[in-house]
Amino acid sequence: MSESQLIEYKESWRDEYLKWICGFANAQGGVLYIGKRDDGSVCGVADSKKLME
Template sequence: MPEDQNIEYKESWRDEYLKWICGFANVNGGKIVISDYQNLNDISRETATRDLKELIDRQLIKSSGQKGAGAFYTLL
């Protein structure tokens, strides 16, 4: 598969995750924790961390600023 097609596939794949985050956050007071994101998408903690960091970088979500068990993310 040419690289440009692979990149397009990855972008649409991540967009699908974003739809799940929006739906989940809407029923949980606008918040999502990393373990919920991880379980919702059936991915490793490392992948969940990387995905959420990317969403922060894209200014789609923001972090609570907390580390560990109290950490959560909200939609912008």
């Protein structure tokens, strides 16, 4: 599965990605994957517990 208009991969979380989520919500929907590289391989999230807060 590659990136598209409805799928976006990010290696780590940044608060600016809230804009991406709002964009997905205002359009056709979409999925933002945190912990994946642009090529689709998994790189994980360093502090996932903090991110979930």
